Amino acid sequence: MxxxxxxxxxxxxxxxxxxxxxxxxxxxxxxxxxxxxxxxxxxxxxxxxxxxxxxxxxxxxxxxxxxxxxxxxxxxxxxxxxxxxxxxxxxxxxxxxxxxxxxxxxxxxxxxxxxxxxxxxxxxxxxxRFIPSIQDVLSKVNQGIIGDIKYVNADFAFYANETEGGRLFDKKLGGGALFDIGVYPLFLSYIMLGIPKEIIAKSIYHKNGIDLQTSMILQYENAQAVLHASIASESDMKATVSGTKGHLELNSPWYIADGYSIFKEQKEDNFSLPNLGKGYTHEAIECHNCIRNNQIESQLWSHKNSLDLSKMVEDIKNQIGLSFS
CATH class of the missing domain: 3.40.50.720 (NAD(P)-binding Rossmann-like Domain)
Structure with a gap:
């Protein structure tokens, strides 16, 4: 520098x-x-x-x-x-x-x-991982505000028009729902519950072999996650994390949430946490901090975190028979 x-x-x-x-x-x-x-x-x-x-x-x-x-x-x-x-x-x-x-x-x-x-x-x-809402939600979950997490529900879905072309429907470029947007709900389940014991996944395919939509159930020791990714239909793109003392909902679209709500003891508390710009700023700031501190990885999204998520995606890829060759 x-x-x-x-x-x-x-x-x-x-x-x-x-x-x-x-x-x-x-x-x-x-x-x-x-x-x-x-x-x-x-x-x-x-x-x-x-x-x-x-x-x-x-x-x-x-x-x-x-x-x-x-x-x-x-x-x-x-x-x-x-x-x-x-x-x-x-x-x-x-x-x-x-x-x-x-x-x-x-x-x-x-x-x-x-x-x-x-x-x-x-x-x-x-x-x-770096937007204020996710950081705050994860902090509150770790504090036990909503008790022990038992259930995560998240999806990422939109209708993609194939006639527009582009990489989403290009098999060689890694197109399809799982790799492009399915990683988001998997990420949420991972940061809340860790690596699952078992994943059950089912897909609907395009004629060229990419997955148009994939639904996943993640089985943990004492919890489950139900996740969905689709480029064939729309959704409200909300996410819910449910615990033994209450639940929270990330504002839609949850992956870039500008706030969230906690529902506990018949009371609703709303939290507003706007992003700076679109929200990419927050990961850039993390990069700056790591570089200045001579770190080769982030503690918030580490090399191990990326590898864990990659392994989960690979397991689903193999289970649904997805191939990019």
């Missing part, structure tokens, strides 16, 4: 999510969008101009070789996450990689290993 103490970001994969992330970075004084890269040079130049970025490249390698870049945000399609993350780490860059980490648990392990080998910060961009 230079003397101005700003952390210089590089961004590769300049689609919708990268645009939202970049817009949020502009809200942080300690962040600078320093370099962007796309195989389409015109797209890179346009993106750079939009966010007042001084460097636009037509190759990822050129960005990796920019010695002034502190951290690279990887927002390319799922199938390229592993190789690009590993390459960035080998070039001495810190990395924030979009979820899901990889299309296989084996690749997720390789990514974490590369972080450790090169002693560079690496984190899966599970932004929901």
């Amino acid at each position: 230079e003397n101005n103490n700003k952390i210089k970001w590089g961004i590769i994969g300049l689609g919708n999510i990268a645009n939202q992330f970049a817009a949020d970075l502009l809200l942080l004084e300690e962040a600078e969008i320093f370099a962007v890269a796309s195989r389409d040079h015109d797209k890179a130049i346009e993106f750079a101009q939009k966010y007042n970025c001084p460097h636009a490249y037509n190759s990822y390698d050129a960005l990796f070789n920019n010695d002034l870049v502190d951290i690279i945000y990887i927002a390319t399609p799922h199938d390229s996450h592993a190789e690009l993350s590993i390459k960035a780490l080998e070039h001495g860059k810190n990395v924030l990689c979009e979820k899901p980490l990889a299309l296989s648990y084996k690749d997720a392990v390789r990514m974490i290993d590369a972080s450790k080998k090169n002693n560079k910060f690496f984190m899966e961009a599970f932004w929901t």
Whole structure:
């Protein structure tokens, strides 16, 4: 980092999510969008101009070789996450990689290993973990405010029009409901209850083999979670965590909740916790803190957390017979 103490970001994969992330970075004084890269040079130049970025490249390698870049945000399609993350780490860059980490648990392990080998910060961009509502809810759950957790119910669903094209229906890019959005309800169950003893999953498939919708029951020693992901229908996208003394509901859409409610002893308490910007700011702040403290992983969303979630997703992938080859 230079003397101005700003952390210089590089961004590769300049689609919708990268645009939202970049817009949020502009809200942080300690962040600078320093370099962007796309195989389409015109797209890179346009993106750079939009966010007042001084460097636009037509190759990822050129960005990796920019010695002034502190951290690279990887927002390319799922199938390229592993190789690009590993390459960035080998070039001495810190990395924030979009979820899901990889299309296989084996690749997720390789990514974490590369972080450790090169002693560079690496984190899966599970932004929901860092928003104020989730942090506050998890704190209250850990304090036992609603008692022992017995049930988690969450879904993530929207209707995706196939005629619009894009990666959601592209098998080679890791399309489908499970890997794109199913990771969110699985994440919620994981942070509330941990790794389940058993997962039962069923899917409805597209003609090309991707899952259009997947429903999951997670069995724990003394609790259950019922989860759902779909790109074939809409839902209210609420999430409920139920305990022996009450329950809480995250505002819709729960994965970016601006607050939540606790229902206990016939009383409802509402909590408002707006996000800064869209909400990507909070994971970026965590990256900054970790880099400044010479940490190679976050304590809030650690390497082990990412690997645990990747293993759960892989178990479901195998159970429903999903393949991206």
